[in-house]
Every structure is written in structure tokens, then in C-alpha cells.
Amino acid sequence: MPGIVVVGAQWGDEGKGKATDQLGDRVDYTVRYSGGNNAGHTLVVNGEKYALHLLPSGILNDSVPVIANGVVIDLDVLFEEIDGLNARGVDTSKLLVSANAHVIAPYHKVMDKVTERFLGNRRIGTTGRGIGPAYSDKINRLGIRVQDLFDDSILRQKVEAALEQKNHLLVKVYNRRAIDATEVAEELLAHTERLRPMVADTVRVLNTALDAGQVVLFEGAQAHHLDVDHGTYPYVTSSNPIAGGASTGAGVGPTRIDRVIGIMKAYTTRVGEGPFPTELLDADGEKLRQDGAEFGTTTGRNRRCGWFDALVVEAAVTANAFTDMFLTKLDILTGWEKIPVCVAYEVNGERTTTLPMTQTDFHHAVPVYEYLDGWTEDISGCREFSDLPKNTQAYVRRLEELVRCRISGIGVGPSREQAVMLHDLL
Ligand code: IMP
16 A cells, blocks of 8 residues: 555645654655645644644654645744754754755746735735745746756746846836845755755655655645645635645655545644634634634644534545545543534525535535534544444544545544544555
């Protein structure tokens, strides 16, 4: 079972690290294939809490961490994260970075912020990390790649080309100062020597590893419904976090992926703008936020909270062909007398059990709830499915039925060992 992808099935922050933790030492390579430092992975290892934004979680275990071609890299953040981990005694020397990955330049962050401000109430609610502008430049063929840092004159030319239009926009439309191309180039080039030993042909490295039967874990960032093609566009990120994104984002053919694990939280959260039919704007939503500590790892923003939406997850099951689901944060639901689960939407007076095809309908969707019996017992110490209270078991089984995919693991607390495994993930 060498190629495994882990993908969030909702709007991100499902606790993907929890599932990768269960694979533990059996993974040889851990690969980030999309996004950048807009992600936030909180991991608890040996009682110590780590927040990662750009580095793959494999940096904290014995696997080789890889930042593949599909990622956009803010080099300041990369080295800050590395320094932070080194200061805590974590060895980061095995990290590999693709020569084809794109770089987030300072002007991408400026563009992200001014564009959001300009959009006003049509803003996306981005993380402000320059992700969208970096991917736009990539698609526009104006991007800067990691390998460009190894050719001083090419880099300077590319930065100049990338800034030409942007400076017109900044000055004439956004009323901002122009950005100096030489300054930007110098800033990027300052990282070259430190970066050089990490840079590798990661496509070859990963395919060779797969040929040898080694275990390669492709670690999704963001989630299905933030995917630029499949999410709630335009309220999405600018990359393809879905399972198929691992193929383009890391250069491995689809036939090399054997297992696709979807991660779903026992309720739903979302950061930023965009439709969210089961969102709770009342005390119940606040209770979920407090109990689940639903505050962003990356921006510290309050996460919007709501009940589990089976239609949202089922759509992700369909497009990712998940082989397994991992249900996280089930312990957070302890104490509710009844737990509503969204099983259908009413859209313009009609009932649907699949996600509406158009964004307009999605915006008008009114959730139809089924009320499942809650439980009061503390489940954080449970390690077997049979240890869980009957109502908890029934909740899990009902979700499994609704999303049409087996649940192979359940998170019942923040630390690595607080999990109930129903099927091995490898
Ligand atoms: P961007 O990725 O910074 O362009 O932001 C686009 C949208 O994706 C915004 O709504 C963000 O809040 C959301 N987003 C980006 N990364 C994450 C993540 O890791 N978790 C949750 N939401 C995210």
C-alpha cells in the first residue's frame, strides 16, 4: 500500500494530523502537494504542541518531509519554521524541496491584501499570505520558481516582468507605492545558499520510492470544499487540495495512489467567507467553538461553526473516491441531548440529498436535520469501538451511512493516542 493521500472533506481544519499520526513510523515520505503557509496543522507529540503552516507533518517523525512542486513557498516562513523547530531540538535536515515549486514573493502578499480590501463586502476572507496572487502568477506564466534562485540574472528578469503590471495596478488603481524589483530580487537571493542543499528532483525521488514499495503519504492542506475547481467558488483557495491534486502537485500518476483517506470533523467549521448551510450563529455555535477550540491556527480568526452536513461530505466522497474516512473531534460533541445532522436541503421548496449544482441554489439551501441521540459519558479514554457509548456508536454508524464511506478511525481527544481504530489505514 505505498501511495496514500489524506484530504479534508469539509472546509479545512478537520484535524488531518490526527489521521497521519495513526500511520506513525510506517511512513517513509510525507509530502505537501498544494497550498502554502495558509494551512495550519496543530500536532501534539509527546505532550508538546507544534503548529506547522508550510512544513509537512513528517518533519516531526522519521519520514523524509517533501515540499513538492504544487506548493507555493514563502521562504521567510520556511526558514522561520525550520529555525523554530531546530530550537526545540527537531531535526529538519532531511527536508526536500522541489525545484519546480513556486515562491511567494513580497508583492504577492501586498496584492493579496489590497485585492481583498478593494473587494469590500465581496472579499474572500483570504489568509492574506499571498497564496492567490502566487498561483495567479504561476498560471499567468509570471511566477518565480525555486530553481530561479540559482540563476541570478534570470531571477532579476522574472521579478521585473512580474512587477511591471502589478506596479501599474498598485500605483494607479490601489494608490500604493510601486515595489522595487531589485529589492525584491535581493531579498529572494538572500535565501539561495540556505535553500540549495534542500532542493531536489522530488518527482524522481518520490516515484523511485514508490517503485521500491516505500510508503509515501501525500498530505492534503485546506480541503475539498476549498478546492478551486470543486469548492464553493469563488470562496476557495487557489489550488487543488483534492486527492487528484496529489498527482499534479507531486508528479505521481493516479495509478500510484492506493488509498485516499478523507478527514471529517464530527461537526462543521469554516474560516473566511462563503456559503455554509448548517452554520450556527447562536449560543450553540458559540458552544461548539469554545468546546472545540475553533480558532484558526494560521490567522487566529474565529472559525464559523455548525452541525455536521452529510451532503457536504458526501460530495467530497464522490469526487475524491475516498477509501476510508477518519472522523475527528467526536469527543467535542459529548454532552448534547440531541445532535442534529443535516441529511438534506430544501431548495426553493424542493428537497435534495445531494449538493446543489449551482452556487445560487447552494446559497438558498435550508438544512433538513435528523436529530440523533447524544451521550454524556466521557469518551476521551475509549480505544475500541465497543468502548464507546451506544449512542456514540449509532452517531458514527449513521454518518457512515449518510456519507457512503466506511469510517476507519475516530479521534476522541487531542493527543496522538486518543483514537479508536476500526480499520488499519495502511
Ligand atoms: P487563501 O488560501 O489564503 O487564498 O484563502 C482562501 C480561503 O481559504 C479563505 O476562506 C481562507 O480562510 C480559506 N483557507 C485557506 N487555507 C485554509 C486552511 O488551512 N484551513 C481553513 N481554511 C483555509
